[in-house]
Amino acid sequence: MFNKLNKKYTALVVIGILTLFFLVVFSGCENNKNSVSLESENETKTRQEIATEAKDLYVYVTGAVKKPGVYAVKQGSRVFEVIEKAGGMIKAAKKDYINQAETVADSQNINIITKKQYKKLISNEKNQNNDNKTGSGKININSADVAELTGLSGIGEAKAKAIIQYRNENGNFTNIEDIKKVSGIGDALFKKISNEITAN
Numbered sequence: 001m002f003n004k005l006n007k008k009y010t011a012l013v014v015i016g017i018l019t020l021f022f023l024v025v026f027s028g029c030e031n032n033k034n035s036v037s038l039e040s041e042n043e044t045k046t047r048q049e050i051a052t053e054a055k056d057l058y059v060y061v062t063g064a065v066k067k068p069g070v071y072a073v074k075q076g077s078r079v080f081e082v083i084e085k086a087g088g089m090i091k092a093a094k095k096d097y098i099n100q101a102e103t104v105a106d107s108q109n110i111n112i113i114t115k116k117q118y119k120k121l122i123s124n125e126k127n128q129n130n131d132n133k134t135g136s137g138k139i140n141i142n143s144a145d146v147a148e149l150t151g152l153s154g155i156g157e158a159k160a161k162a163i164i165q166y167r168n169e170n171g172n173f174t175n176i177e178d179i180k181k182v183s184g185i186g187d188a189l190f191k192k193i194s195n196e197i198t199a200n
Contacts (some may be wrong), residue, residue, distance in 0.1 A: 009047075010057065024193075026134045049149065056074065056104040057074070057077065058072055059077075059084065059103060059106075059108050060108070060109045061086040061158075062109060062111045063111045063112035063113055064093035064113060065086040065090065066087030073085065073104060077097065077104050078100065078101055079099065079101070080100035086183060092114040093112050094118040098110070139151065139198070140198055140199070141163060141167075141173050142199055146160045152192075152196050153192040153193055154194065159185065163179065163185075171182065176194060181194075
């Protein structure tokens with residue numbers, strides 16, 4: 001009888017140990033799976049971050065640099081870094097014309113102009129602004145628009161429109177004194193602008 005009880009007890013203990021063993025092993029497997037899953041996710045994120053950081057941008061550098069051409073740079077690169085890749089600016093370059101601290105964009109064209117080209121640009125801008133001026137640099141009150149007339153001393157937008165309205169209703173001014181016929185333009189204002197205008 002004692003032997004039978006002993007055998008049953010032993011069998012129960014063995015079953016209990018085996019059950020505990022399987023529970024521990026199963027729990028360990030689940031933890032490993034979770035761990036592997038987390039590592040996999042982290043690895044994927046890291047790869048994506050690396051891929052994003054490593055993405056090349058292609059920038060075309062032209063003009064007053066030593067080696068013009070297309071250059072591959074990393075995201076976040078600055079203009080000065082791309083210029084360095086192109087061998088740097090030549091002596092004739094207008095170095096302060098471009099913002100060298102600017103972040104570059106894919107397919108951007110960075111064109112470095114020379115000092116001579118810069119002077120030409122400024123000259124062209126001045127010529128454009130003087131298109132409606134006479135050879136003496138005066139504003140022709142018979143052809144000037146609102147923008148040009150507001151460039152005169154003491155002439156605001158309202159007075160400029162009044163000048164144009166008067167011109168449209170009465171024809172061209174025969175001389176510069178005729179501008180005093182426009183409402184709001186008296187002797188004092190005429191003195192201010194008389195050296196800046198012409199009616200020819």
